[in-house]
Amino acid sequence: MKKALVTALLIIAAIPFLFAAAALPPHGDPNTPVQTGASAYYLEHGAEEAGAENIVTDVILNYRGLDTNGEVTVIFTGFAAAFAVLLPISLIRSRTEPVSELPASPVVRFAVRLLAPFTALFSIYVILYGHVSPGGGFQGGAILGGLFIVLSAALDPARIRRLIPRQAGPWLRAAAPIAFVSMGILGLILTGSYLGFPTSEAQSAVRTGMLIVIEIGIGVGGAVIFATLFSEMEAQ
Amino acid sequence: MSSIFDATLLLLLVAIALVVARTKDLLAASIIFSAYSLVLCLLWTHRGAPDVAMTEAAVGAGITTVFFLVAISKTVRREK
Numbered sequence: 001m002k003k004a005l006v007t008a009l010l011i012i013a014a015i016p017f018l019f020a021a022a023a024l025p026p027h028g029d030p031n032t033p034v035q036t037g038a039s040a041y042y043l044e045h046g047a048e049e050a051g052a053e054n055i056v057t058d059v060i061l062n063y064r065g066l067d068t069n070g071e072v073t074v075i076f077t078g079f080a081a082a083f084a085v086l087l088p089i090s091l092i093r094s095r096t097e098p099v100s101e102l103p104a105s106p107v108v109r110f111a112v113r114l115l116a117p118f119t120a121l122f123s124i125y126v127i128l129y130g131h132v133s134p135g136g137g138f139q140g141g142a143i144l145g146g147l148f149i150v151l152s153a154a155l156d157p158a159r160i161r162r163l164i165p166r167q168a169g170p171w172l173r174a175a176a177p178i179a180f181v182s183m184g185i186l187g188l189i190l191t192g193s194y195l196g197f198p199t200s201e202a203q204s205a206v207r208t209g210m211l212i213v214i215e216i217g218i219g220v221g222g223a224v225i226f227a228t229l230f231s232e233m234e235a236q
Numbered sequence: 237m238s239s240i241f242d243a244t245l246l247l248l249l250v251a252i253a254l255v256v257a258r259t260k261d262l263l264a265a266s267i268i269f270s271a272y273s274l275v276l277c278l279l280w281t282h283r284g285a286p287d288v289a290m291t292e293a294a295v296g297a298g299i300t301t302v303f304f305l306v307a308i309s310k311t312v313r314r315e316k
Contacts, residue, residue, distance in 0.1 A: 027283075054287075056287045126290070134286035134287045134289075134290055135287065135290055136287065138291060138295075139287070139290040139291050139294050142291070142294035142295045142298065142299055143294050143298075145299060146294065146298045146299055146302070149299075149302050226299055229303070230302065230303070230306065233303070233306045233307070233310065234306060236310055
């Protein structure tokens with residue numbers, strides 16, 4: 001009885017969705033507002049005006065930079081909240097009882113060591129080349145954070161944790177908002193508006209440089225946040 | 237041909253999502269869920285969104301699965 005009711009409700013709920021989907025324009029139709037509005041302008045002028053050959057990076061960091069600035073702040077706040085819950089417990093635990101675990105198998109350790117330098121190089125490439133090809137700070141940061149996690153899961157966690165310096169740790173975790181806001185203030189000085197990128201032909205190196213600084217900030221911040229969350233959850 | 241490929245991936249997504257929802261073993265469910273991210277990543281790539289595909293692969297299939305696994309190892313493996 002209950003199951004039949006749920007099924008009926010689901011079918012009733014699905015009908016408007018299916019009608020809405022049927023009314024959508026075909027994929028890639030050139031006459032929709034999506035194609036004729038702002039996107040057309042971005043595609044035409046993005047590459048020479050916004051500082052990055054990858055139009056996605058142009059939109060995310062330059063045209064819609066303020067949105068991304070807000071998103072980065074939201075993610076950092078979420079991390080800070082998680083950290084505030086996790087840290088006190090792990091501080092008590094790790095001081096009193098040392099965690100003794102079975103070491104990973106030699107095959108896993110060998111594979112992790114073999115792949116680690118290539119993964120690190122790839123993540124740096126994705127971060128630094130995100131303004132030309134698909135990728136960018138967040139993707140590269142996730143790969144770098146994943147590398148930290150794999151290393152500390154397969155090898156000695158304490159040794160991997162030392163890769164992130166204790167003094168610089170808090171600053172590195174906040175690298176994304178710090179880089180974004182400092183570039184925003186630099187834009188304020190250069191053009192008179194927050195996150196304003198200089199648009200003239202002669203200053204193309206400046207705006208590309210600003211984009212790369214933001215990408216590096218997001219990448220480093222993301223990687224350190226992922227690695228810290230993992231090690232704090234492990235230490236519970 | 238292209239739309240058949242897309243339709244296959246979409247149906248596969250629905251099938252994987254149903255399997256994840258029905259699996260009681262949480263370890264198995266998280267691994268199957270990373271397969272969901274993999275299929276979604278293929279779909280993004282085919283639809284011409286390589287940036288999103290890369291994020292999906294790195295975050296969806298990689299980092300979130302790891303966090304699920306850590307959470308399972310700290311709690312219980314089976315759903316009641």
